[in-house]
Amino acid sequence: MEAISEDDARMQSTRLPLRTLLAAAAGALSVLAIPPFSLLFVVPLAFSTLFVMVQGISAWRALLVGWSFGLGQFGFGISWIAESFYVDAERFGVLAIPSVAGLAAVLALFPGLAVALFAQFKRLTSGRPLASSLLLATCWFGTEWLRGHLLTGFPWNLAGYTLVEYDALRQPAAWIGSYGLSFIVVFAGALPGAAFLAEKQARLKSLAVVGIVVLAVWAAGTVRIASDAPAAPGIDLRLVQGNIPQGEKWEPGSRERTLTRYLDLSDRPGKFDLLLWPETAFPGFLDEDAAARSRIAGAVPEHALLLTGAPDRVETDDGSLYFNALQAYDSSGRILAGYAKHHLVPFGEYVPLSDWLPLERMTEGLGDFAPGPGPRTLALPGAPLVAAAICYEIIFPGHVIDAEFRPDWIYNATNDAWFGTSIGPEQHLASARMRAVEEGLPVVRAANTGISAVIDATGAVLERLDTGTTGIIDAPLPGARAATLYSRFGDWTSLVLIATCWIFLGGITAVGARPKGHVRKDECG
Template sequence: MAFPLAFAAGAAAVLALPPFSVLPAALLAYSALFLLVADAGPRRGLALGWAFGLAYFAFGLSWIAESFAVDAERFGWMAVPAVAGLSALLALFPALACAAFTRVHTSGATGAVLFATCWTAAEWLRGHVLTGFPWNLTGYALAEFDMLRQSAAWTGSYGLSFLVVLASVLPAAALRAEGVRRTGCLVLFGVLCLAVLAAGWLRLAATPPEGTGVRLRIVQGNIAQAKKWLPDQREAIFARYLRLSAAPGAFDVLLWPETAFPGDLDEDPAAVARIARMLAPDRILLTGVPERVADAEGTRYFNTIQAYDAEGGPVADYAKHHLVPFGEYVPRWLPIGRLVETPGDFTPGPGPRTLALPGLPLVGAAMCYEIIFPGHVADDAIRPDWIFNATNDAWFGTSIGPRQHLASARMRAVEEGLPVVRAANTGISAVIDAEGRIRDRLGMERTGIIDAELPAARPPTLYARLGDLVLPPLVLAALLLAWLTDGGAARLWRRT
């Protein structure tokens, strides 16, 4: 019975994440898992954690199956095996967390802290091993709550996962404890909730930065992925973007999504000339485009964000450095092909980069998938004033995938203290301020534009300065509080 319960708990945990954001589901799911593994041995803990993770990822990542339907004749048969296989592999991380916790067998608030520590360590590993896949971090349960997500400015999303799991399992730890240890669990639960609320209130109550005065225009062309690369659709697609971009209204920077132009834009002088004619002398276009470079090593392919001006540019570019496995490259040791039809694997760029564009605040670039990586979207050497996220979620239709992707973008805004501006082919395009609030948005499968002012940046957050180095002090502070509430304070008092 324990394994079906662990599986059900993993499925329930998905309800705590966007777009559902049912917070009590986190309390039920992680409390249930904690109770199931608290007295288990390492092997049983490993199996229970894997059952939890299998459901968590199978339901949370079910939207991946949509991408196989784009070319169903070739790849449709792979949808269920791909989601099942990926879920089974990712479930190893919750399994390792639970197995590690079973080595401790500590009760009370200290046990809750150690469980949350094991969970967060495994989640951090998931975000880094084999280039990482930090999708649906546990902390995103707070992503859609303005006050609650602000703690990520200090802790980052991994630290927020630690706080969510800790708060979720403390009531369960109280059920297993007695006397002062039970009271300690409840006291720590109250302190933790109040601290998160207070941190959020203080950050939102701070004097908001003044506006930038920079006028944005985001274009959402709403082109179905199955049509995007058809030769007979190329002119119609390009004409749609030009028409939407030329709509009445003033703007300083024009933003197109990933692969808005279905081809190598920098190799098409006629297309560049049409863009240049549309742009006033003081306007800039930022767009996601593929690029190929021939050098001594042969021909290499990049997924880039390029900037064009009225002179025809490009005046700057950025190459995506976090590539999508099986979409933009396939590990050489696997005998399978890519889902995306390209002449060859993409080459990763050198890393985050800040672009200096005429008349605009410094901009950081994040292409699609890259926005899911905490601490890897802004150049540490030259801090940008905002982040442009060009993306194409057309692969995933109207599933929960694009909504989860948007939640990641909101969390990066809070962590970095920077506005994030998102241009998505079929949605969700959005202007997100430095507190993670959505100022303007255009929903899925809608054609149109967003005209909005660029929100101002905040000073660098603690997480922007230190990154994941904030995690050890956070865990140590929680362990100290747990020890005190578990009776340590009383023992110290008696000694004095």
């Protein structure tokens, strides 16, 4: 880490508490830039404040300032997780606040690392606003990508999601993904702060660059929306949102009430080709329950199909394996295909290091769920190819579909009843919308409650049912677009973008550094 003088260290220590408090406030403020708030003007306020707070301090102190920003960001941004602990308050309620606080503190290490790296290397930028902002955005990109991949990964509320509600501005995710979009957001958000600290001439140039970046992103997105409009495949959907309270779902005797509600909703007048029930809509082993399948068959018209979430189990020599699954049935009640969730929720669906940690998982069941083999495309008779993503899996950029067997749409079966009427379901929906843009595929989201939606390949929500609503959505399946650049090359496209920005900056810096008025000898008269 960079060495500093004793006087500088004393000055930094004196101002450090104020810096950390302001950084924490900026981090909490940044949450207002993402759904359900989507206040875009908050982006420069939050990231420019962070930029200013980290000036003139060592990398170690910058780590604390960045961690404070992250603590404010995640402390507010994922506060909704506490709701899940109160579903079974008698067993888990006491853990709600310490668990959320602990998770926020761990996640805050990633912004802390980004800011520490920025502070360590910012002297190489010579204080130039463009270079300094670009460095912070690059460090943020790297640590945000790590957050999405390290251990099990948790890419929730990425900086790029501040653009979800803006049709044109979210479209570059089709080329550079959500992490690349985060790079652009942090760069543009920090640049006003860098300009504030710069000389007047550099300040005006920096603010002009912000305008150019925003205009370029908007123009590129507008062109994408207007071009390559896909044709609908002619498939009618019915999404069913049963709105079963999570606290009642697994109670003894509740299975009959749950099944009856889903059957009644499915049997409403209307025509559909695909009937979509959400994650664990049937609270039992449906493939083992012939009577239930027979009743369900009565709600599925001839030639139509049902896709439903249901637990599954497989007997092995070592005992039973349990899966959180999605299963497809025809109108006779015959199972056609299945998919097992591969990206499981720690402590919700399994307990990490369960041999050493004396903890219970929060979901009901006979044991920990086992992970499936990975993303899978289901080929079903009379239906477009579909990629299955169960609940939490939809939050992972680039890890939702089988790249070798490209589907025509993504079905996200989920259950956000765990999180009540908090901001969590809106944030979850934002992730689903970004996957639609990145992959160029429509995403259909059926939730037990909050939020069922039909999303087209540009990330636009065509139909939705809000949290706490019991009902159905009848809608046509939107068409798929051609495979996007991001779907073909993944996060490599972001690296190309970042490298190009640095090369371009190096080029204009070199041109600007050439001596003025220099005349070659052969030009003298």
